Amino acid sequence: MEDQAQYLRELLAKPDWTDDERRWLLHYLEHTPATALKSLLLEAFRERDIAVPDIALQERLLAGIHARMQPVQETIVTPMRRTNRWRVAAAVGGMAILLGGGALLLRQSKWQPETVAEVATASNIGPNGDIAPGGNKAQLVLHNGKTVVLDQTADGRIGEGNVEKKDAELLYDAEEGKSGSNILITPRGGQYRVRLADGTKVWLNAASRLEYPVAFNGNERMVSLTGEAYFEVASDVQRPFFVMVDGMKVQVLGTKFNVNAYPEEKLFTTALLEGAVRITGSGKQVTLKPGQESAFSPKSGSLKQYAGDMESAVAWKNGIITFKNDELSAVMRDLGRWYDVDVAYEPGLDSHIHVTGAMRKQEHLSQALKILELTAGVHFEVEGRTVKVSR
Template sequence: MEQETLQLLWEKISNGTATDQETALYLRHCQAAEEAGERTLPVPDTKGVEQRMLAAIHQRTGRRKTRRIPRYWYAAAMLTGLIALAIYLRPGRSAEKAPPAAVAQQDMPAGTDKAVLTLANGKKITLGTAQDEAVARQAGLRVYRSDSGEIVYEATGSGSGFHEITTPRGGQYRLVLQDGSKVWLNAASSLRYPATFTGSTRTVELKGEAYFEIAANARQPFIVHTAVQEVEVLGTHFNVNAYDDNAQVQTTLLQGRVSVHAGNNKMILQPGEQASLSHQSGALSKATVDANTAVAWKNGYFIFNDTYLTAVLQQLSRWYDVTVDLKTIPKVRYNGVIPRNVPLSKALGMLEFTGDVKFNVNNNMISIRH
């Protein structure tokens, strides 16, 4: 494809005038260029483009060998906010065919920034409404919208006692603790923490999933407690996934150094490593991973690396506040990226693009359509 044609397609994608066929043609060319080793393709830098691009989800079943999405496309998605993925298609599927919308009796919007804050005196404040945020400010707290559009709760006073912030299914929230540490809470999660850190440690309790950027303080280590383990840090960036319905608790380190304790087991993580604690056996193991995958949710994406469909739908169910009929889920795996700001029907439509699995959504439940 001539460079002028490629640039024209990119410009149409950027301004939202490209057809599905033109978008698919552009991505197919990107796939060929990636396989040829080229790294000079135009990549997106326009806000909202991700809503107009096609995310390709490649399904893997049984022992069938497939190609993984090249890391170049992951970098593009993370650095520019665009789902710029090469389309990996099953034999005989046309690259010009756009992903269909899932057949559903109802649709669900993507989650939003919302949470409930419980103060030390038991008062509950719904964060995300102007009236309740005004109440929070009166209580020595600050609620504001950051330059990046995130709603942030910050403890500004020197209060006492413990606060707890809880996100519902279909919600997420970012907060700044009294020491300056930043926490992003995923859907269906909660964090309990002191209004002011005193004593020899900074200790918080987590249920669900959160990403932490801890303010350095060598004299006061930061400790994250979950139901089955604790993570101790001085100043670092890491993610803890501790949902009760997951098979494992996963702690992923992006920057710095952390110590993970579980029973009599203890291990030190370096950047790019992930500790996994089995709920069933209590075994603690460590592996090198792509840390960006663990924090994709914070950056506005779902990323799947040979992820079983059951785990894929678990993530979708928390974000879209739906349930999943697990009895009907086949053992298939997916690779790919889906933006978290699309409605449920669009997300399921991207999964359906592989052709083998179809979905219904009825009475707030996802099931397989036979």
């Protein structure tokens, strides 16, 4: 609590806030009761020998904080600037952990691309043995079979195709008549963005694979996904957009949604932020409205829809790792994908311990594990690229 109060005082004393600071406040206000926030505000005034404001002024202060955060709510995809601050907001049980620091994604995968070479990336293990977070790393497989390691390629045109690399993003021109498909692959510890030829924007999470045509020439637009991606589909009522996943199909016209379909997970989930999507799997079908999610089991074929948590569903894209009553094993798969590590459990250890919290993604692995130790009541030991979990 003292760390929170101090950080809040620092922010209140500043004339303006960075994107990171706005995001911290946004997350804090959404997960902290108003009375608790007011208590921190009052404490900040008292400790600085400032007269305690009346109720009306308190409400205006709170309204002012919300108003200054509004640009972040309107532009949730803005890349976060890296900072060195971090704060723990709460500890165990149903209370959230908030880590203010850097930005980016998580989730672990055993999947490795079988049809293309693995991305060659430099080791992220520092001289002290600590492991750095992931970053913008990927490889692009062109329709002629040539592989381009994007994090080792300068900005500019790639080959003779209609694609340009710019600021860790691929940009395709809308050239009719082009044929063939490209494949974008992120390794564990990698992520990347692509704007397809129709204007659709895709954020690809770690250990994922997206196959798509270099141009959409027919009466439908179709891509294939393994892993996780967030889509902002360009509207085109004449040409529906399809995302094909193993055993599942997502059909849209123009919308914003997230698909999590890692092969090692029990369920493939789709979260809808805007528009409408139709999910089909094993002969079943559901249509989602904004704020809803679906869960498809590739093993049993079951398909369900329910009220979802949009903030958690797209947190990875916005630079935050969230886990709300999730099993420790699921959280560790997330960490494994982002930090490119394997996880080993002590024999007999219950990996189904449930954990709740949130943290920024630019922290080194050691810091992330310290936070989890507080919540899960377990101990972590890192040996090379293996995280050992014990009591």
